[in-house]
Amino acid sequence: MSAAQTRELSGPQEADYIGRLGRIIRSARLNLHYPEARALRSHLGCMDPRVHRGLYPGVQVNLASGLPSYREWTRVQTDVQIAAEQLQKLGARAELERQARASDASIYQKLLHKHDYYSQIQGRELASLGQMTVALRKIDARSRTGYFNIVLDKLEASGLFVRYSIQLAQTHSAWSQPLVRLDAENAEHTEQLKSLVYKCTALGSESTFIKLAALGGVRVERVVRGSVGPIIWRAEDAPDVLRPLMEAGGPTGFIAQFGLDMLADDVAEDRQNDPLGARVQTDAQFSSKMRAALKVARQKSGVNIFGDRKFVVPRHMMAPLRDFCAARGTQNLIYSI
Incomplete structure (x- = not known):
């Protein structure tokens, strides 16, 4: 998809977009003839900057559909699939927190954010692609x-x-x-x-x-x-x-x-x-x-x-x-x- 067909949102715009989209899907009262609303909202929630903690620069919106682009849905799908493996590699959160306090290097804070992100999305219900x-x-x-x-x-x-x-x-x-x-x-x-x-x-x-x-x-x-x-x-x-x-x-x-x-x-x-x-x-x-x-x-x-x-x-x-x-x-x- 070309840049002309998408729009990048970041910061407060990104958070507002994801939040409003989740409320829209909840308010639509979708019945069994539509994709599962709960799974859609759960999937969307993983794109919230408060969840990914700035690990991603923003969200890409498909201008034709008004929904996040295919890239965003698949990125979350992959992250949920590898969450357990990543948490095992990252190790104990307490140790990551200790390293982040002991050093000004941004890498330790990023590793701590990764741990919190994967912990929050692990096992999350996702929309079917x-x-x-x-x-x-x-x-x-x-x-x-x-x-x-x-x-x-x-x-x-x-x-x-x-x-x-x-x-x-x-x-x-x-x-x-x-x-x-x-x-x-x-x-x-x-x-x-x-x-x-x-x-x-x-x-x-x-x-x-x-x-x-x-x-x-x-x-x-x-x-x-x-x-x-x-x-x-x-x-x-x-x-x-x-x-x-x-x-x-x-x-x-x-x-x-x-x-x-x-x-x-x-x-x-x-x-x-x-x-x-x-x-x-x-x-x-x-x-x-x-x-x-x-x-x-x-x-x-x-x-x-x-x-x-x-x-x-x-x-x-x-x-x-x-x-x-x-x-x-x-x-x-x-x-x-």
Whole structure:
């Protein structure tokens, strides 16, 4: 990522950013369709300068997502993984403290900070940067069909944290390659399924639905994508449609967005409740080939499409944002910090 796509924050700005971002995620009241809020906040907490004690010069922000860049998330992940090993190498804190008192050399104070940092983050719960789980819901022995829940959490190339929640039914036959292996009442994904889901979700929930629905022996019941971000911190980084709101919000203004799009067989009809335009693509946005594939897949599975978005903003921006949504014909959840 180029410097033009990121912003470096340090000192009081860094602490304020990490603190506000943690409060935003807590205030968003994320449900099971979104990445785990507690893990996100725990991961973020390791970036707080009060935790790393100046061992890192600051935090790099992805301007497109408003979240810390991939570099920051992976740096914390690595530090937590090596924390126990580093503490063993550093030795007893009492000895490091004695050395720091006995010498003016900055290295001893730095070693003491390292000990405190690794002690504080050791065993910390972290957000998943890319992990998939498969759980068995039920088995219909007569039709030899297994029903599964698939959950994929990942940090996308866009800088957004997303969760894909997929429900599908798989019928075993001599002519189909099972995507999920059954062992008693447990389910384990095959490498084929893992590769397919990772590849499809890079292109969105519609592509995931179409590709999975086209497989033999598989019926897709639901594909849900919940995203954390983007978060707009400055008017100059806002899309044109939101720039007036950000400019009116002043120096303390921000708009945090949490999108949700769903293709499911228990959605009664297509519905759009996203004032910024759905991530779920409309027919006009698809190529003719994709439109045809989506039509066939929807007819086969009986699914409809729902798009939504909720927001977290400062209290003084709640009323203007509510008016903005109403003008676009949507009613959205808006929380404040």
